Amino acid sequence: MKTLIILYSSHHHNTEKVAKMMAQTLDAIMKTPQQIIPEEIEKYDLIGFGSGIYNQRHHQRLFDLVNKLPIQNQKKAFVFSTSTFGMLVQHKQLKEKLIEKGFNIVGEFSCPGFMNYSFIKYFFGGISKGRPNAKDIQKATEFAKNIHEQK
Secondary structure, three states: OOEEEEEEOOOOOHHHHHHHHHHHHHOOEEEOHHHOOHHHHHHOOEEEEEEEEEOOEEOHHHHHHHHHOOOOOOEEEEEEEEEOOOOHHHHHHHHHHHHHOOEEEEEEEEEEOOEOOHHHHHHHOOEOOOOOOHHHHHHHHHHHHHHHHHO
């Protein structure tokens, strides 16, 4: 199964840590949204879309890319993220947009990631320190193995 992981990770590169392990497990190519030519999506059987969570949703660059993509015929996709608390509910908007574009969502993964912005940095020194940790990375690996077995 030819797999592509589209990733936007900035600040602490929390999501990139998770994506690298998924890419290794799935023997996938990793690219940023800016590196994608919409037509190249056709070459892949499975596509992962991931970023950190910003204001309760994935990064805008993922949405900008998805808006440019041609309609798919139930192409398999998965969604992943890291965020302060690692909640799957924050995937809702991206999943809806992907479904509108004809993707079949076959799974989703989220885990906490270190955040130290705004007042959080000054009053608490950050939240979810040390995350994603080894357990989170192991869970990401298991998630990727399960996706791969679904073929």
